[in-house]
Amino acid sequence: MLPFNFEYYKPQTIQDAFRQFYSFRKENKKTIYISGGTELITLGRLNQVYTDAVIDLKRIQEYSSTFFHKDYLVIGGGATLTTIEEVNAFPLLSKTVKEIADRTARNKITIAGNICGQIFYREAILPLLITECLLGIAGAEGIFHLPLQDIFNKEIQLREGEFIFSILIENKYIKLPYVSIKRRKQWDIGYPLVTVAAIKNNDEIRMAFSGVSPFPFRSEEMEKVLNDRALSLEDRVEKSLLSLPGPVLNDVEGSSGYRLFVLKNTMMDAIEELEGERNVK
Amino acid sequence: MSSDPILSLLFLVNSEEKTVTVRPADTLLYILRVRLGLTGSKPGCLNGDCGACTVLVDGTPMKSCLMLAVEGEGKQITTIEGLVNTPIQKAFIEKFAFQCGYCTSGFLMNCHALVNIEPNASDEKIKDWLESNICRCTGYKEIEEAVKSVLNTAEGKH
Ligand code: FES
Numbered sequence A: 001m002l003p004f005n006f007e008y009y010k011p012q013t014i015q016d017a018f019r020q021f022y023s024f025r026k027e028n029k030k031t032i033y034i035s036g037g038t039e040l041i042t043l044g045r046l047n048q049v050y051t052d053a054v055i056d057l058k059r060i061q062e063y064s065s066t067f068f069h070k071d072y073l074v075i076g077g078g079a080t081l082t083t084i085e086e087v088n089a090f091p092l093l094s095k096t097v098k099e100i101a102d103r104t105a106r107n108k109i110t111i112a113g114n115i116c117g118q119i120f121y122r123e124a125i126l127p128l129l130i131t132e133c134l135l136g137i138a139g140a141e142g143i144f145h146l147p148l149q150d151i152f153n154k155e156i157q158l159r160e161g162e163f164i165f166s167i168l169i170e171n172k173y174i175k176l177p178y179v180s181i182k183r184r185k186q187w188d189i190g191y192p193l194v195t196v197a198a199i200k201n202n203d204e205i206r207m208a209f210s211g212v213s214p215f216p217f218r219s220e221e222m223e224k225v226l227n228d229r230a231l232s233l234e235d236r237v238e239k240s241l242l243s244l245p246g247p248v249l250n251d252v253e254g255s256s257g258y259r260l261f262v263l264k265n266t267m268m269d270a271i272e273e274l275e276g277e278r279n280v281k
Numbered sequence B: 001m002s003s004d005p006i007l008s009l010l011f012l013v014n015s016e017e018k019t020v021t022v023r024p025a026d027t028l029l030y031i032l033r034v035r036l037g038l039t040g041s042k043p044g045c046l047n048g049d050c051g052a053c054t055v056l057v058d059g060t061p062m063k064s065c066l067m068l069a070v071e072g073e074g075k076q077i078t079t080i081e082g083l084v085n086t087p088i089q090k091a092f093i094e095k096f097a098f099q100c101g102y103c104t105s106g107f108l109m110n111c112h113a114l115v116n117i118e119p120n121a122s123d124e125k126i127k128d129w130l131e132s133n134i135c136r137c138t139g140y141k142e143i144e145e146a147v148k149s150v151l152n153t154a155e156g157k158h
């Protein structure tokens, strides 16, 4: 049960959503967009989210569709994680989202909701970071496109009233060799210690991480060392870890020392898999 | 906040039309149990973790504690009260797939959808779906046997 009530609006078009957002804002009402809407409930009941008004984007046409257009795979921000897994147009993304929450929850969680969420794992963003996707952002002038890396700094930074309408991934990335590994302390469900997603593009490995720091990330400095074939595999991984972009989490899922240990081994597994040394389950 | 918004919405619950007054902040679980008296959907964690509150929305399993009632407007909502004599219910009885019964309605809704949507589900698929529900009495083996007995698998055919 949420400890606060709010106004609720279900727009049919982007323009309608935008208009309503500013109409609520004019009345000084804190306003949020929801997509799957799960985080509003899970964080709202803990008083970690408050809002006066909610704009539910699900009914906007094409917001939930997935299709190929020219050189891109276009995934609607409102596509659920289950749909992405089942359509399987981008196997790395399917494999990564399949490990988020559980099947019934994935029937509701959407990709835009996951990558814009407050929960720090946001694992669906990892394949998007390493494929340098474009985001279709709905704003005052309609939809415009920006490279994810231009507006991602620990989190996606949108201007007031904007929302992610679609995600565009270049076809050339979709068939590349990939690895997605989620390591938990125990069992097959629950939060991860670390999640690693990686691809090999023209012999270069790209890697993104979640669960390591309080935000998901991809680091060029780390990749530079990871791709230095003059070093041994262990040295590549160990030296890259000197460039971690944030503190290593130390929480109930695992101490920072244990996380680093698991991370190092997971990275080695990922590289060995991508460089054809062995298969990692 | 100056006002306390209230909406009057039409729901299709177990094939019956119901007009209910809701607050936008009310969860579907709350409305089903408190306003419609359908108490078969159980509150457990209220956080999307246990699956006790699972219902079907247009045939797809959803955790009703993770869904606002307003999101269910115009959708076909099926609760445990809407399942009568289905093969999975019979299988749960035959295989003793419940102990205290608290998780049972949530498991039944999820299993019923699995049987309908994935009648040839592999072991991996069954595991993937059923990981959404928790049984505190740990009757997982019997639940698995009940599900397999109604799938089109080798085990389901004898
Ligand atoms: S009560 Fe809904 S998932 Fe636990």
Ligand code: FES
Residues within 6 Å of the ligand: B097, B098, B099, B100, B101, B102, B103, B104, B134, B135, B136, B137, B138, B139
């Ligand atoms: S039968 Fe008791 S919780 Fe499942």
